[in-house]
Amino acid sequence: MSYVEIRKPRPHVTLLTLNRPDRLNALSFDTVVPLHDAIREAGDDNDTWAIVLTGAGRGFCSGLDLEDHGIPPNIAGLPMSRIATRAMAIFADLVPAMRAIPQPIIGAINGPSYGGGLCLAVACDIRIAAQSATFCGAGIKNGLTGTELGISWILPRAIGAAHAFELILTGRELDAREAERIGLVSRVVPDADLLECALDVADQICAHSPHGVAMTKRVLWSNLETGSLHAAMDLEARNQLLVRMTTNNLDEAIRARREGRKPSFSD
Known part of the structure; x- marks a missing residue:
């Protein structure tokens, strides 16, 4: 049984579902490795223009499986020091993998999104929450650090340092409405409407040029790291000219x- 389901419920839209509902889709190597594969497969699919990521059952992702996180692959003959760093990289590299693919990822956040699950949520390009959604940086509550999988970089940029520092340092739980208020998610919808809402957003994206969307996603993420307004504008201008002159x-x-019709972009 695969812990990540891949299907295409609508034209040009791939739905990735974490499928370990009995463990609230907790992260183990049996979950993370196929999630890497699914992200890569969807990213390489030229007929996929937008992606929705969600969790099966009553939770999005409860973070690291504290009961059984499994064994990392390909560690035969390695000392513990190298096993540890390789294991951490398998988890942490999910976030840059999500950023690297050209298609926007819409997080359909249902139920708990804790620890590494919170990191997966904030790595999505767009986040929509069900009314049942809750968010928590759980690492600090387990005697570890609250910083993992890029959360210390992404979260302050998403919701501001004041909110991010409080959430990461206290480990307190947010409900969906507070998450919407502070900008962690863009909207909150009834649980029964969550997936359809996320798919509708994907359809809106698919109505645009996939090349233009991919270049826009790249610039949006790159300019989070840019040091000045002028540098950001230079990157925008080059990408705008590239799309204008080559399509x-x-x-x-x-x-x-x-x-009086909808455009059909051939890119």
Whole structure:
């Protein structure tokens, strides 16, 4: 049985579902390795223009499986020092993998999103929460640090340092409405509507040029690391010119508007 399901419920949309509901989709090597594979497969699929990530059952992801996180792959003959660093990298590399693929990832956050699950949520490009969603940086409550999988870099940029430091240092739980208020998620919807809402957002993205969307995602993430307004604008300008000069997208958009139809971008 695979702990990550892959299916295409709508044209150009891939749905990735963490499928370990009896453990609230907790992260073990049996979950993380196939999730890497699923992200890579969806990212390499030229017919996938947007991705939705969610969890089966009543939780998005409860973080590291504290009962049985399994054995990392390919460790035969390695000393414990190298096993430990390799194991941590398998978990941590999920976040840059999510950023690296061209398709936006929409997180459909249902139920608990704790520890590493919170990290997965904030690594999504867009986050939509069910009313049942809860969020918690659980590492600090387990005697570890509250910083893992890039959370110390992404979360302050997503919700501001004041909120991020409080959440990571206290380990307190947020409900969906507070998460919406502080900007951790963009909207909250009834549980029964969550997946359809996320798929509708994916459809909105798929109505645009996949090349334009991919370049936009790249610039949005890159400019979180840019040191000045002028540097950010330079990157924007180069990417805008690249898409303008190497595609007929703008001409098609103008024609479609004049003809009263939706544009069809060939990129």
